[in-house]
Amino acid sequence: MIAAATVSSPATPADVMGVGAAPTRVDAPLKVTGTATYTADHYPEGLAHAVLVCSPIASGRIVSIDVERTLAQPGVLGVVSHLNVSALRGAPPPAWPEQPEELLRRPDHGASLALADTIIRHAGQAVAAVIADTLANATAAARALAVDYAPDAFETSLPFLEGEATEPRTGQIPGGEKATSARGDPDQALASAPVTVHATYLSPTAHHNPIEAAATIAEWVEGKLVVHDSNQGPHVIAAALASAFDLKKEDVRVTARFVGGAFGCKLQLWPHGYIAALAARLVERPVKLVVTRPQMFTAVGHRPNLIQHLSLGAERDGTLLAIKHEAVVQTGTVDEYVEGCVGRTRTRYACPNVAVTTRLAHLNLPAGTSMRAPGKSTGSFALESAMDELAVQLAIDPIDLRLRNFAAVDPETGQPWSSTALRRCYAVGAAHFGWRPGGTRRGGREGRLLIGHGMSAGSYPRYASMATARVVLHRSGKVVVETGLAEIGTGNPTVMPQIVAEALGVRAADVELVFGTTDLPFAPQAGGSRIVASVGRAILAACAEVKAELAAQAGDQPGSDDEGAHAILLRTGAASVAGFGKWEPDGSAPLSVESNAAHFCEVAIDPDLDTIRVRRFVSAIDIGRVLSPVTARSQIIGAVTMGLGQALWEGTEIDARFGRYINTDLGEYLVPVNADIPAIEAIFVGEPDPQTGVLGAKSAGEIGMVGVAAAVANAVYDATGIRPRSLPIHVDLLMKEGLIV
DSSP: OOOOEEEEOOOOGGGGGOTTOOOOOTTHHHHHTTOSOOGGGOOOTTOEEEEEEEOSSSSEEEEEEOHHHHHTSTTEEEEEETTTHHHHHTSOOOOOOSSGGGGGGSTTTTGGGTTSSSEEOSTTOEEEEEEESSHHHHHHHHHHOOEEEEEOOOOOOHHHHGGGOBOOTTOEETTTEESSEEESOHHHHHHHOSEEEEEEEEEOOBOOOOSSOOEEEEEEETTEEEEEEOOSOHHHHHHHHHHHHTOOGGGEEEEOOBOOOOTTTTSSOOHHHHHHHHHHHHHTSOEEEEOOTTTHHHHSOOBOOEEEEEEEEEOTTSOEEEEEEEEEEEEESSOOOOOOTTGGGGTSBOOSOEEEEEEEEEESSOOOOOOSSTTHHHHHHHHHHHHHHHHHHHTOOHHHHHHHTBOSBOTTTOOBBSOOOHHHHHHHHHHHHTOOOSSSOOOEEETTEEEEEEEEEEEEEOOOOOEEEEEEEETTSOEEEEOOOOBSSSOHHHHHHHHHHHHHTOOGGGEEEEESBTTSOOOOOSOTTOHHHHHHHHHHHHHHHHHHHHHHHHTTOTTTTTSOHHHHHHHHTOSEEEEEEEEOOOSOOSSBOEEEEEEEEEEEEETTTTEEEEEEEEEEEEOBSOSOHHHHHHHHHHHHHHHHHHHHTOOOOEETTTTEEOOOSTTTSOOOOGGGOOOEEEEEOOOOOTTSSSTTBOOOTTGGGTTHHHHHHHHHHHHHSOOOOBSSOOHHHHHHTTSOO
């Protein structure tokens, strides 16, 4: 059995201070020494290996699978396919729903529909898994498995089907925002506006590509399912597996110790996790299934391809009169994932007439899913690029244009912001960057290099979910915190002890975080920048219970009001005192809460070498109180880096002849590396937000990516006079416009 992860803070002087201090990440020594273990690092006794077999066609059906010949291959223990899935489940698999949105209502998001029939819905769809005694034998046998297909017509082009796109049946985008909404009369306001901008912006399919590939180890023990899995929420995966196999949730144990990155692709149960459990039941041994890098492009979701039409209407002084934002989003033939790129448009600027619309085009492609700052990063590319176009047309400084349209309250609800330091983000970011105000281009030349400066703004809402935690204060002074969260690299082993240190008046170095398994109190998925807002509150509630119990034990003895929690415990003679905390949203939201950012970018374009390089990047960030400067800075730099990748390199290409992704490795799907990234300056300008309930902190994990692509695009325009409206920004755009020959 694989234990929960336990991480204690090293006793360094910096850790004594708790919240606001800058200790070294406490899990860093485990990772740099190779001591931290990930899912695929485990080898339970009797382990077998499973390898997926995936469809090479984009649409059609399976005619036959030659299982018998594969079973004769060296070391092969079994094959899982549609031929035996009913027997392995003990009942026929569920049928595919008639309406795509029904998948969203299933706890397993349709993972248990894998292998349910012979229909092929996209290239890369799992059609079987081969189990063998070694990975080499399983791989060889999987490659040799003979599957006969009957191909059918397919479509993978979003522009081709744009006219057939329909509104989501759920009417919502992730986070509960409306896919289509309006206030005022945007059409009339646009028609009468003195100045207008009408533009179309394109974003490609993008894939998460965490360094750790998705992996599952599954084993059946006395009718119970025991799983070690690379995921973003053990409790959520356990509920999904329980649903898939018609088990009680307590009969499924899921462990996720250290997770080597996720960015959204490990939020839910995917078919490979379900198939690994089927394989383990078939061979009656633990089975490990590691998704290969090429399979990661079809097995665990992606950021969908987007077409965005954006219109702005304004007075000649820059006051916005109307915003109209229409998005067409690629989704699969049988799912209804919605990239919520229009949501922030409703609240970003003070504007009386706003309409947003989202439509879906169902293509023969895998299901989409959340990818860091889902919707916000893509939507901000369109909105913030359009704002720059408006600033150029009016000869107004881009910062001044945004300040003229600053939303002092939430334009959608009329509620005040809980706090906002966006104006300060503009001022501080501009000062650090050396922004030259004015309504003309700021670019220039350095020798043969074309230099451009661009800026943009971003916002990210607060998400929070029910969470629980247990805190135990021991007589030795040690504090143990237990919660079932997954650590995906965001720094929870550092941040959570700092929260406890402030709440109980102890050293962060004396706090041990135990996490990563369903044996521990419930915690939500690590997604939507929600963990501190959710689990942090549960931990504070548990600490409050500890303090209440200590107060009861101390009574009215002199000095008890001034003593720390540990000192009181020592005086009472108790061995330990424990508290359990639960927090959940109560539905009341008197104030709107969001994090804010202002980004500033300098690019250098070499028309002789055909290169676009980002030379400087400054992000001024409002995340309220910064609980842990080290982890917060890491989050912003990582998010900006992903935003630069979105702007300049990342995009998945499809061979339209076969409906298959073609750049399915890290050699051809270009993610930024150290040599690509300049020095990124992250400046925190926010003040503690009393409404957040977590010591004044707001969301930090994704705000750093929102607006980055637009800042780069605006800088490229400043350097060249050519407006990029399609991501990633490649030199062929400049060649097409005649800048580079």
